[in-house]
Amino acid sequence: MVKELDEKSEPLPDHVGWRLWQASRAWQTEFAAAMRAAGHAWFSEARAGLLGHIPRNGTRQSALIERAATSKQAVQQLLDGLEAEGVLERLPDPRDGRGKLVRYTSKGLDALRDGDRIKLEIERGYIDRIGERRFAALMEALRALDAGRGDEPEKATHSRDETAESK
């Protein structure tokens, strides 16, 4: 068999960006597989990214667009798909004739519940793998990183209040 030349000599990346990307993809793959296995065949990563910005009590489509870091057209297309799947529904905003309110259907809420459960299972697996201490350090670093983004210092409120759920 071939042997010489480039058999070894392949130092794969080991910087923050790469590690974050790999870890993120691994999580998403695991989560999506579990969601589909739980019967939510409509689930996809892009859709999950959007749903993460929709609180359980719904939101206005325009507010959603502000939070998701994409164009309004991208958001709309994802919403179209989710609405067609029966996960969400759009209602006219009674206070603004132009606006629409987005909210979950019972099917959507079911999916959120399953998602919460799966999320906790994956998290437990992570803790088993690397230990509670490291896991806590990971979360703390990620939160600190996020808190220190664009907007001012805002050193407060990175407390770990009861915001433990949502999805």
Next chain:
Amino acid sequence: MVKELDEKSEPLPDHVGWRLWQASRAWQTEFAAAMRAAGHAWFSEARAGLLGHIPRNGTRQSALIERAATSKQAVQQLLDGLEAEGVLERLPDPRDGRGKLVRYTSKGLDALRDGDRIKLEIERGYIDRIGERRFAALMEALRALDAGRGDEPEKATHSRDETAESK
């Protein structure tokens, strides 16, 4: 302007998957913007993901397919694009009439160099933001997470040796 109703009440996600996703996207966005600003207009996240699997001395296309977690067709299409951009080139494998060798052009190597520089700059920014201690903890946790995947426990080698570079 509108005011009451759902102005607050939106606890955004705060679990590992979400945090990893957000952090990963933030990094990629920052990196891609810097790469384009540095004159590498052909740069994209998908392409970066593939390039990360191509060592500086090149590789065989088949070996690349094994490492990247996608289909050979997806890899090929990305390679087609990168070759068309002049970043990579494909040569016939002298030891296997079926195979092709993939390697960087000088343009590609230039991009790698810029990428290394930008990567370090971003990392420095992160350290400024959250401190060296937290940053080190973040990297250690991410490495441990990766080490403890599919393959056995393998509790060794999560040392933080000098593998600080590559790309």
Next chain:
DNA sequence: GGAATATCGTCAAGTATCTTGACTATATGG
């Protein structure tokens, strides 16, 4: 009140990425 302007959402077309399936060419093992 009414026109200018801004905001909310939609429609339509194009690009990038990734998937599946079918196919050619070369290698390998009997």
Next chain:
DNA sequence: CCATATAGTCAAGATACTTGACGATATTCC
């Protein structure tokens, strides 16, 4: 030689996202 496996390609379709143009309602200013 023949059967099978491997390396790569070709083609078609799905998903996610982008840009540009547009209609409808709100808001602002006169």
